Amino acid sequence: MAGGIGLGVRIASLDLKNPLIVASGVLGVSVGLMKRAEEAGAAAVTTKTTTLKERTGHPNPVIYELEYGLLNSMGLPNPGASEMGTVVRRAKEVLRVPVIASIGAAAPDEAVKIAEHLLAADAIELNASCPHAKGYGIEIMSDPGLVAEIVSALKSLPLPVFVKLSAHGDLRLVASKAIEAGADVLVAINTLKGMAINVWARRPVLGGVYGGLSGPAIHPVAVRAVYELYEEFPGFPIIGVGGVESWEEAVEFMLAGASAVGVASALRRGFEVIGSIVSGIREYLANEGFASVREMVGLAHRV
Amino acid sequence: MYLLARVERVSKLCENVNEYLLRLDRKLGSKPGQFVMVWMPRVGEIPISVAWEKDSLLKLIIARKGVVTSYIHNNIREGCRFFLRGPLGKGFEITQGEALIVAGGYGAAPMLYLASMLREAGSRVTVALGFRENRNVMLVEEFEKLADRVFVATEDGSVGFKGQLTELVSSILSSSRYDIVYTCGREQMMERVVRMAMNAGIEVQASLERLIKCGIGICGSCTLEPQGLRVCWDGPVFNGYKLIQVDDFGKWWRDASGKRVPLPT
Ligand SMILES: Cc1cc2nc3c(=O)[nH]c(=O)nc-3n(C[C@H](O)[C@H](O)[C@H](O)COP(=O)(O)OP(=O)(O)OC[C@H]3O[C@@H](n4cnc5c(N)ncnc54)[C@H](O)[C@@H]3O)c2cc1C
Ligand SMILES: Cc1cc2nc3c(=O)[nH]c(=O)nc-3n(C[C@H](O)[C@H](O)[C@H](O)COP(=O)(O)O)c2cc1C
Ligand code: FES
DSSP states (O other): OGGGOBOOEEETTEEESSSEEEOTTSSTTOHHHHHHHHHTTOSEEEOOOBOSSOBOOOOSOOEEEETTEEEEOOOOOBOOHHHHHHHHHHHHHHOSSOEEEEEOOSSHHHHHHHHHTTTTSSEEEEEOOOTTSTTSTHHHHTOHHHHHHHHHHHTTSSSOEEEEEOSSSOHHHHHHHHHHTTOOEEEEOOOEEEOOEETTTTEESSTTSSEEEESGGGHHHHHHHHHHHHHHSTTOOEEEESOOOSHHHHHHHHHHTOSEEEESGGGGGOTHHHHHHHHHHHHHHHHHTOSBGGGGTTGGGOO | OOEEEEEEEEEEEETTEEEEEEEESSOOOOOTTOEEEEEETTTEEEEEEOOEEETTEEEEEEEOOSHHHHHHHHHOOTTOEEEEEEEESBOOOOOOSEEEEEEEGGGGHHHHHHHHHHHHTTOEEEEEEEESSGGGOOSHHHHHHHOSEEEEEETTSSSSEESOHHHHHHHHHHHSOOSEEEEESOHHHHHHHHHHHHHTTOEEEEEOOOOOSSSSSSSOTTEETTTTEETTTTOBEEEHHHHTTOTTTTTEEEOTTSOEEEOOO
16 A cells, blocks of 8 residues: 555455456466456456356357457356356465355346356355356346346345446346345446458458447446436446456546456457556656545546 | 458368468458458357468468358458457467468468568577378478478378377477477477477467457357466467466367367367
8 A cells, every 4th residue: 555545445345455357258268367456456356257157158259349349149158157266265275365155147036046156155146247158248238127126136245236237228227126125236348249241351340240330439428327327326336347457448437436357358368468557557656646546436427 | 240351262282171262342451370360251150270370361271170161261352351359369479480381281370470570580490280181282392482490290291291280399309409490280280399398498379269259258158277378368478487387278178168178179
């Protein structure tokens, strides 16, 4: 804590040494990558979304790089809940930072079955927002009642429940249902549904045809989502995700109302980006005369 | 974004292995050991090592294996299009001196490019190639043009030394002094070569394969444990001292779901 600046934040029961979390999907199911993220300075890591049974994901190509972001159609590949349980337990042995276990489920009992394998984690994140896997994600977001049922079923377990939202659909309605059902944290946003067509091949590029857009392109949409959520539910813990490439987007999220931020796509430039975002936040706080990250949360709303 | 390429020539190197000479719409700028993702619209996208590059010409050597490689063998002719992204990954480090290249099967593909770069850097190059049998032998004359010495091993003895490539390498290593060993091929073979070189106190670099999905280090499909090394980004070429600390080396692979499964043989 250089210069007495309080970088630490508490989200639900999770103590984070700084506001930077690695978002779901970019560390795969690799404990080694989670460890590298921790060593690079991340305050928490999120697992790849886990479903009950294993999924191989969509065929290649699964990624399309753009100047302003990435399109991916991974299709939620994961080894299934039981295997992911082993990965999470191993991660808890070698990591000191919290591990958030992301799950994808289309029904309450299914969600509980998955989460029961992942009780070694520090929190469960319900992925209510993946735009390119049928039966999961935005397909459940389009049913706010179902999201609420899944959340309240998950609340029977002893872990805090995070709900990851999409900017598609009725964000505020789904969020309010989730909060009523007992959600502890909102995470916004997941990727936006998109696609790309190659003009020479005259075909969609992605193997899954549709993909999720991430990176700088979606940042303003994500800031809007966080701002709206904070406005509607002031003081409720929010993790802002989408297009964080430097400290500036991270600070922007916090001013909009996020207590912490998630990064995914920026890691394509290497793990060092984590350290540079964290030190940039620290410098900003020091230069602008803030004593802690918490003082900055939601400041853009003050009249 | 994909680079567009036109096939200028298709040559058969041996049974089930073809060489594709491509003309790109711009220079790739690769190093030996780096790879490209080859997209065949409606079929799939696979990693293929750069076998040679000069100006806007690129060679890829492709062995028939499954869906995409068979499609390429069956359908891609002179004049057809290739869609590529890359160069991806980290290639071989060129170390000057006495170099030994050890390649099995289509693992020889990136090594021809490496051999020519080593020669340009002023190294002396010895090459040991291993193939199953006569009909799998390829690129021997091309290597003979570039290298100072070329040895061949076949399991059935139809060409060169009869036996495993690793036996040949063991005798080469005990008869002369090398500064660096480079290897590409089956991982079980490379594991033995890496250990032999390390035991002899020689620097060694090996090029690994795993299932490549994103190719840019962002999905974790190709990760080696426990270090979390990504074959597509931190590799595919790794140093021996790193590899001997990798539990997965020579032992574990990840299937398409990300689950660790025994390395296919
Ligand atoms: C960095 C890298 C460089 C490579 N360079 C070359 C090269 O220069 N020339 C060449 O011919 N091949 C190369 N390969 C291997 C090539 O990518 C695979 O043979 C190809 O992906 C198989 O695709 P397919 O659709 O034909 O087979 P599929 O139908 O996908 O599978 C057929 C079989 O091949 C296996 N397989 C699938 N993907 C791979 C893979 N990535 N590596 C090994 N086995 C695989 C599957 O498990 C299956 O058993 C390279 C692989 C990597 C990772
Ligand atoms: C390759 C890739 C895979 C992803 N996989 C998941 C996933 O499994 N579950 C999930 O909730 N979000 C997933 N995401 C979304 C990210 O967690 C994040 O919400 C989104 O990418 C926006 O953040 P960014 O702009 O920092 O990338 C994935 C994103 C990428 C790029
Ligand atoms: S293939 Fe995605 S990280 Fe290597």
